[in-house]
Amino acid sequence: MRNPLPAIVLALTLFAPGYSQTFDKAGSEIFMRDLNERERVRFINDNFYKLYSADFHNAAELAKWASETAYAKKWADEEARAQMNWGVVTFLSSDYQNVLPKYFRSLHLFDSLQSKDGIAGINNEMAVFYHKQKDIEKANKCLDVAEEAARSVNNLESLSTVLGHRGAWLSAEGKYKEARPFFEEVLKIRTEIKDSVGLGYVYLDFAEMALNEGDLATSLKNIDLSTEIRKRTGDTQGVIVNLVNKGETYFNAGMYREALPLFLDGLREGKRIGYTDLVRHTNGFVAETYLALNDFRNAYKFQQEGYKLKDSLFNIDRTKVIQDMQGKYEAEKKDQAIVMLDQENKLKTATIERNYLFIAGLAVSVLLLCVVFFLWRNRNIQQQEVILQEQKIRLREAQINAVIESQEQERRRFASDLHDGMGQVISALQLNISSLRHQTSFEKRDQVFEASEQLLNEAHDEIRNIAFNLMPPVLVKEGLVPAVQELARKINKSGKIKAYLSAFDITARLPQVTEISLYRVIQEFLSNIIKYSNAKKVTISFTGYENELVLTIDDDGEGYDLKVFQESKDGNGWRNVNSRINLVKGSIEIDTQPKRKNNTIIITVPVIAVVNPAEPHSGKESVRSVRSVRDKNTEQHV
Numbered sequence: 001m002r003n004p005l006p007a008i009v010l011a012l013t014l015f016a017p018g019y020s021q022t023f024d025k026a027g028s029e030i031f032m033r034d035l036n037e038r039e040r041v042r043f044i045n046d047n048f049y050k051l052y053s054a055d056f057h058n059a060a061e062l063a064k065w066a067s068e069t070a071y072a073k074k075w076a077d078e079e080a081r082a083q084m085n086w087g088v089v090t091f092l093s094s095d096y097q098n099v100l101p102k103y104f105r106s107l108h109l110f111d112s113l114q115s116k117d118g119i120a121g122i123n124n125e126m127a128v129f130y131h132k133q134k135d136i137e138k139a140n141k142c143l144d145v146a147e148e149a150a151r152s153v154n155n156l157e158s159l160s161t162v163l164g165h166r167g168a169w170l171s172a173e174g175k176y177k178e179a180r181p182f183f184e185e186v187l188k189i190r191t192e193i194k195d196s197v198g199l200g201y202v203y204l205d206f207a208e209m210a211l212n213e214g215d216l217a218t219s220l221k222n223i224d225l226s227t228e229i230r231k232r233t234g235d236t237q238g239v240i241v242n243l244v245n246k247g248e249t250y251f252n253a254g255m256y257r258e259a260l261p262l263f264l265d266g267l268r269e270g271k272r273i274g275y276t277d278l279v280r281h282t283n284g285f286v287a288e289t290y291l292a293l294n295d296f297r298n299a300y301k302f303q304q305e306g307y308k309l310k311d312s313l314f315n316i317d318r319t320k321v322i323q324d325m326q327g328k329y330e331a332e333k334k335d336q337a338i339v340m341l342d343q344e345n346k347l348k349t350a351t352i353e354r355n356y357l358f359i360a361g362l363a364v365s366v367l368l369l370c371v372v373f374f375l376w377r378n379r380n381i382q383q384q385e386v387i388l389q390e391q392k393i394r395l396r397e398a399q400i401n402a403v404i405e406s407q408e409q410e411r412r413r414f415a416s417d418l419h420d421g422m423g424q425v426i427s428a429l430q431l432n433i434s435s436l437r438h439q440t441s442f443e444k445r446d447q448v449f450e451a452s453e454q455l456l457n458e459a460h461d462e463i464r465n466i467a468f469n470l471m472p473p474v475l476v477k478e479g480l481v482p483a484v485q486e487l488a489r490k491i492n493k494s495g496k497i498k499a500y501l502s503a504f505d506i507t508a509r510l511p512q513v514t515e516i517s518l519y520r521v522i523q524e525f526l527s528n529i530i531k532y533s534n535a536k537k538v539t540i541s542f543t544g545y546e547n548e549l550v551l552t553i554d555d556d557g558e559g560y561d562l563k564v565f566q567e568s569k570d571g572n573g574w575r576n577v578n579s580r581i582n583l584v585k586g587s588i589e590i591d592t593q594p595k596r597k598n599n600t601i602i603i604t605v606p607v608i609a610v611v612n613p614a615e616p617h618s619g620k621e622s623v624r625s626v627r628s629v630r631d632k633n634t635e636q637h638v
Contacts, residue, residue: 023050023234025058036543038075041066045081052089053237056274060089067102077118080109084122091129094276099129120149120158127165139169160189160198167205176209183209200229200238204245216253223249240269244282251285256292263289280306472519480515481506484522484540496530498537505544514605517580518551524577525553525601533557533599544607551603559596581605 023031028051032040044051044066052059063086070079087102103126110118123146130139143162150158167182183205190198203226211219223246230238247262263286270278283306290299433452475483481503488499509515522540529535535557543550566574581588586605 023047023054025055027054028058028062037069037073038078041070041075041078041082045078045085048085048088050234052085052092053235054273056089056093056276060086060093060274063089076109076113077115080106080113080115080118080122083109084118084125088125091125091132092275092277094280096129096133103129116149116153117155117158120146120153120155120162123149124158124161124165131165131169156189156193157195157198160186160193160195163189164198164201164205171205171208171212174212176212179205180209200226200233200235203229204242207245207249211249211252216249219249220246237273237275240266240273240275241278243269244278244285247282248285251289256289260286260289260293475515475519479509480518481542483515483519487519487523487526488540491526491530497535499526500537500539501541502539503542506542506549507544510549510607514549514584514607517584518603518605521577521580521603522551522553524573528573529553529555529557529599532560547606549605549607551601551605553601553603555599556597557599559592559594559599561594562590562592 031047032043035043044062048059048063051062063082066082067079067086070076070082083102083106087099087106090102091099103122106122107119107126110122123142127139127142127146130136130142143165146158147162149155150162163182164186167179167186170176170179170182183202186198186205187202189195190202203222207219207222207226210216210222223242227239227242227246229235230242243262243266247259247266250256250259250262263282267279267282267286270276270282283302287299287301287303287306290296290302472483472486474486481501485501488501491497491499510518526538529538533555535555538553538555538557541552541554543552568574577588581603584605586603588604589602590600591602592599
């Protein structure tokens with residue numbers, strides 16, 4: 001039989017990316033190590049086929065995390081993709097009862113976004129699920145929706161998937177002539193879009209058709225070509241599936257000894273990556289193969305294992321039966337309740353007068369209980385309010401003490417700067433001026449004047465440095481980011497460490513207390529990094545979101561014991577940082593460990609309003625909402 005796949009298809013494997021790193025748990029962590037949350041979610045969605053191909057369990061955990069994170073962050077487009085991917089790996093793991101909730105959540109989101117691409121993709125997946133459950137009518141309806149959506153936006157990848165499903169289902173029914181046009185159209189599209197992964201499936205479709213036409217050699221050749229593509233693209237799961245496919249080909253040809261090692265390899269590898277559906281399917285073939293080889297002991301063993309897994313396939317059907325039975329039961333129970341209620345009404349009518357006094361007494365008792373309960377509850381609320389007020393007072397006192405300690409520390413540092421810096425300069429200047437009385441030589445007087453002038457310049461520089469440390473003018477006039485940029489420039493000038501600054505979506509000034517608090521926190525951490533970490537580089541990043549600002553400080557220095565830093569009694573660094581962050585209702589996370597390089601500090605501050613940059617910055621001016629400007633990020637490097 002002629003092989004229907006042209007030679008150019010094999011060349012398309014050259015377009016497949018080479019994977020120097022695997023997408024298992026360790027490999028995926030390496031890939032996502034330096035990504036932020038949005039980038040991690042997008043990475044998981046974009047590479048999900050590779051992730052579950054390498055490790056089903058890891059892929060399921062990542063899909064769950066991506067779905068929950070996207071939901072919390074209100075990234076509807078990413079949540080829709082993550083829910084679909086989560087449903088896929090749940091389906092392949094044979095957890096059928098938990099598939100549809102994820103698929104329907106994804107469909108709802110894609111509908112709300114009016115995403116034709118997404119609607120086509122999720123309906124393709126739902127079609128496979130319904131076909132697996134023998135609900136052919138629903139499966140075909142999903143394919144119709146997927147095909148219409150794919151054609152409306154010319155999504156060739158989803159369209160070829162629809163056509164592939166139609167051909168595969170016809171082939172499964174023995175309608176090979178009707179299936180062939182679909183497979184040939186899929187081949188044409190996959191070739192056009194250079195989809196190496198999709199071509200791996202096309203080879204399998206033609207392999208099945210060749211086998212059914214009695215051409216075993218061509219069938220095996222097509223499976224080997226599919227396997228070659230899947231190896232080139234790093235498709236571990238696909239390679240395992242092909243082992244089983246090749247085993248089935250030998251089995252159907254009556255070559256049981258050739259089929260058995262392929263089935264056993266596929267079974268072992270399927271268990272390794274957590275592909276439960278494939279394991280269940282392969283167990284049955286292993287049992288039948290042993291039976292054909294008259295090895296009844298192993299045949300029984302694998303048959304029993306297959307039955308255990310197969311039970312989960314019918315969970316949904318059993319659930320439907322239970323639901324139907326429960327519905328009939330509830331209807332029956334309601335009919336009985338109506339009859340009983342009618343009888344009770346007749347009985348109540350006959351005894352109502354006799355029960356008047358009892359009801360009245362009960363009402364009085366209930367009223368008294370309500371009064372007692374109300375008094376008790378009111379007293380309890382008052383006690384809780386007193387306790388809460390005391391806690392607020394203690395917290396306020398702690399904040400005030402921390403602020404006072406911080407101010408006292410600033411005063412001591414200011415006094416030290418004046419004494420050590422300005423005091424020495426002024427003393428030297430005083431000596432120079434005094435020496436003028438005894439100088440009669442004009443040349444020596446000029447020298448004294450020049451020395452005095454140099455001392456005045458030093459005094460001027462010292463005053464500027466002290467003023468900058470107290471309150472940088474650039475912080476007041478231009479804002480937090482320019483002030484930190486100036487601070488980084490001074491650090492770089494010292495030559496002790498290299499500082500970098502980047503800012504994303506910072507489109508306006510922040511409230512004054514927020515800017516000052518964050519600036520002092522940055523000063524504190526930079527001072528500690530320079531003094532203790534032996535770092536060579538530090539990166540300060542600002543990222544603006546709709547209602548919050550995220551500050552990140554990364555350095556390549558040595559880690560430290562965070563608990564020791566927080567509980568240290570030698571200084572007020574942590575208390576000052578904590579009080580300033582509490583003052584602006586922020587939160588802080590520190591990622592550091594002793595004997596480990598690289599430390600990360602993440603500070604998140606809620607930002608409800610910002611000062612209009614066109615007006616003076618006093619804290620009482622008009623304000624406007626913070627808005628994150630997508631794809632208009634700005635980055636500054638010092």
